[in-house]
Amino acid sequence: MPAQRPEDIPGLIAESFNSNDMQAMLDLYEPDGILVQPPDGRQAVGLEAVTAELKPMFAAITAADITMTSIMRTGDIAMTHADWHLVGEHEDGQAIDLRGKGTVVSRQQVDGTWRIVIDDPVGL
Numbered sequence: 001m002p003a004q005r006p007e008d009i010p011g012l013i014a015e016s017f018n019s020n021d022m023q024a025m026l027d028l029y030e031p032d033g034i035l036v037q038p039p040d041g042r043q044a045v046g047l048e049a050v051t052a053e054l055k056p057m058f059a060a061i062t063a064a065d066i067t068m069t070s071i072m073r074t075g076d077i078a079m080t081h082a083d084w085h086l087v088g089e090h091e092d093g094q095a096i097d098l099r100g101k102g103t104v105v106s107r108q109q110v111d112g113t114w115r116i117v118i119d120d121p122v123g124l
Contacts, residue, residue, distance in 0.1 A: 035050045036118070067084075084098075
């Protein structure tokens with residue numbers, strides 16, 4: 001489901017994790033969107049690279065809670081900040097319990113929906 005407003009994106013990201021629907025997450029990105037990967041800030045650019053980075057996350061994360069904390073918008077560009085909490089399990093059975101504060105830059109599309117240009121989960 002596309003984001004109708006930039007402030008919808010954090011909730012749609014959480015929904016994609018909670019329903020284990022990686023395609024729903026990918027649909028939120030522009031074709032040349034960037035996912036910044038912690039801890040080194042490596043950038044996955046474009047849907048193919050973003051897909052490769054998200055696959056292991058979707059294999060491990062079973063629950064996500066993401067709450068938008070602020071939004072700044074000018075014209076067709078918006079930046080949202082959010083607190084996030086991801087829970088899951090590694091292949092070896094070790095628990096995952098991660099928290100952070102992230103930033104998403106999004107752009108309004110010709111059809112009025114919003115897509116992610118830059119997703120930096122620890123960029124706050």
